[in-house]
Amino acid sequence: MQARDRRDPVRVLVIDDSASIRIAFKKLIAEDPGLELIGTATDPFQAADMMRERLPDVLLLDLQMPRMDGLTFLKKIMSQRPMPVVVISSLTESGSHTSLKALEFGAAEVLAKPSIATPEERREAAIRICDAIHAAYQSGTGAAARGARRNAGRLRALAPGERLTADVILPPAPARSGVAGPPVIAIGASTGGTEAVREVLERLPLGLPPIAVVQHMPEHFTRAFAERLNTLCRISVKEAEDGDILLPGQAVIAHGDRHLVLRPAGKAFRAELRNGPCVARHRPSVDVLFRSVAQGAGPSALGVLLTGMGDDGAAGLAEMHAAGAWTIAQDEVSCVVYGMPRAAVELGAASESLPLDRIASEIVSRVGQGDARVAS
Template sequence: MSITDPIRVLVVDDSASVRQTLVAILEEAPDIAVLGTAADPYAAARRIQEDMPDVIILDLEMPRMDGLTFLRKIMAQKPIPVIICSTLTERGSHMLFDVLEAGAVDVIPKPRVDTRQFLLESSVRVCDAVRAAAGARLRGGKRPSRLVEAKLTADVMIPPPIPGRVVTQTDRVVCIGVSTGGTESLRDVLEVLPVDCPGIVIVQHMPEHFTAAFAKRLNGLCAIAVKEAEDGDAVLPGRALIAPGARHMLLQRNGGRYCVAIKDGPLVSRHRPSVDVLFRSAAQCAGGNALGIIMTGMGDDGANGLLEMRKAGAATLAQDEESCVVFGMPKEAIERGAAERIVSLDRLHGEIVRFGMTPRSPAITGRRVASIA
């Protein structure tokens, strides 16, 4: 597949109406082509033997063979980027971790046609997930990244920063933005942090209903406390707050401490929650008291916000290409001059610890990027 070829997608779902909806969504995208559809994994396997897709959209609950079993077979025989498209609610969201550990690139909710707005946002989510999957690194493989269409900025949620505004010293706070490939990458970082690390706020692009289970899972694995953020939650040392799916999270200042605000709003940088929204709020209320980290993910959400954080005096880091599943978000941040340094995944936890222990000049362990004007 060259950079100019359309991404060829195979849709596997036992519901004819879901297949029809997904095909209609995908065919609207000029850079995506539907290779075919299949009602169950056996039909999908025959289709793959005839013509190899670039990406598979796969349901979990199907007759004859469930999607998780089929996913494991695909990854064991010939890895192909797979997106799970499921109606699983929070009660079944433990399956999220099974499919991600089995090799799925992303999990998205099935599109509904009950409202025009929901269908429009589903269209954005489905097509962007396909683009991210096509650019994902699978077991050492590498695929070309692709561009996405124009999008709303953080201006719709929070005004731009005021140049020259000085933020007085407060508690330290760490802001992390991550997307495709981020669930396991976040686990790698958070599970080795000590309980006295700075407070952490995280935007992980993830569907509604899954973030609570994701936070609960991490809370059971990590020494620090991890929870899905609620409006007004305090940002405390040894605690990580994860933005709830389908809602934006903003950092707010309460004296010398911080809390979060959870708000509805439109998609920003094609996402809700948006990293740009979190990072802009951190630039405004935390300034040099913050560390901004942008990790693996497709597109450019967070690149502008990280630049605003850097201009406000925050320390800023980008995950390196070698350790990213998808290098899109860090690459955009680096190219815009938003990242002071480029750091590998296995060093990010050390950067967080050092940031909490030292003044504004953290130890240099990554590649330094040119300064901003």
């Protein structure tokens, strides 16, 4: 078999029983010259026949299908022939919990079935889907995927449209270096981040300042993610709601379709959920959260940027660093995709780079109080 060159287009196979969804994905994928759609299948049995003839680099997999559901097929794929899989799920409570199972079983990304009724929705869907496919490929194995990971921080030209910064949601303000606000911990993550965030939060003790997390996930899925974390962690975890006062010993997860901004409210922070365009190709954006923390907390904050493709969070972490906050980037070896942390390191935004299994203990050593100790 001829070796794959990392410059070759990423081969994609779409598995979905909806003809309209297959057509939509075909059109969206065609907009990215770095992707090649090698086929579409109506169910896992047809997909298995097609894969005997030609293996894809990435599967785009629906979860609800006739004859065999996508979760069962995913388990079979991961046990017999592991490969990068992007899961497409409906925006329902049951769909959200099943999608989290898919991530546990090895899916690289979870996306909601897109709405493409307007040009803006279509543009955002193209960016979201194509980025997810590239990120999944970079999370895979083999020489081509390793080469792709080395370039994970580079942004590709996808659908037309301006790439926006945090300025469109939260205007810049002078750095607060030396001006301390309420203490807070801010964490950002994308591809591979659901398990990375879980590992960090699961090891944190009570007695820490409030924690705010942006994990790139679809709307509704973040609530299921927060509920799952709340059953695993000693700290309490919830999806952020507009007006929430952040409490010590608590983590809030950004809503899957709203930017999360923290504003000082006396000796605490209040969460604000803001609509608006994607920032750094995402909504919620890590850059938006980090900028608000830099402005509101200054040196009282601690920032952590975990695994993910692209550079969302790098500029925001640099703003936190300039404001006097201690900043941590996950190191390359422990990242699923070393894109966002690498971009931060290249900007000089990280006070230090650490492997994932050391980040919780570093957080505690920097901001822990009293008997706070990480879980073993």
